[in-house]
Amino acid sequence: LFLPAKLMDSSVPNLSSIVVLVEVGGKKLLLTGDANGNDIVKAWGELGLGDTPVTLDLLKMPHHGSIRNCSEDFLKAFVASHYVFSANGKFDNPDAPTLEALVKMHGHREIVMHFTNENVTWKDPGYTLEKNGAKVKNLKEMLQALRTAFPGPWKANARKATDKSVVVQLA
Numbered sequence: 001l002f003l004p005a006k007l008m009d010s011s012v013p014n015l016s017s018i019v020v021l022v023e024v025g026g027k028k029l030l031l032t033g034d035a036n037g038n039d040i041v042k043a044w045g046e047l048g049l050g051d052t053p054v055t056l057d058l059l060k061m062p063h064h065g066s067i068r069n070c071s072e073d074f075l076k077a078f079v080a081s082h083y084v085f086s087a088n089g090k091f092d093n094p095d096a097p098t099l100e101a102l103v104k105m106h107g108h109r110e111i112v113m114h115f116t117n118e119n120v121t122w123k124d125p126g127y128t129l130e131k132n133g134a135k136v137k138n139l140k141e142m143l144q145a146l147r148t149a150f151p152g153p154w155k156a157n158a159r160k161a162t163d164k165s166v167v168v169q170l171a
Helices: 037-046 072-077 096-106 139-149
Strands: 020-024 027-031 054-060 078-085 112-115 155-158
Touching (some): 037 072, 078 096, 096 139
Parallel strands (some): 027 054, 054 078, 112 155
Antiparallel strands (some): 020 027
8 A cells, every 4th residue: 555665755845845733722733734754754753752653633644645645654653533635636636545544554443534625536547445456436436445445433524515624623
């Protein structure tokens, strides 16, 4: 599901993103911009911000959920209740392998994936799940296939086209 290091995002504009840890009202939110997940993990350690895994209330997934910015180490290091994918399907983001990896690693617990757009369609031929070989072409099919492949308490919430934003309720 994950790419080798040589295929990870190395573009200067993306890797120049500002990553922000917000702590407010007893809640922790990590906003990652378009940064590379491996760089975030490394910086966390270099800054002495504490041991990983880090428990977060909300994690905005790096670079719209691109698999080129999301690594296994990143998903292990930052464990959230809510994962936000701010993407419209352009450039195939969020990437289907990122979604499968997230549910595979964290779908056994109560998490919610939030999508800013429900109308995400991947380029032909679509995506084939690693777990059960289901073929999907869009986010709706992907979430259904993930539900079958990885039953658990995880949920998904997608902004409807008529809504102005996706709403995330932090308990």
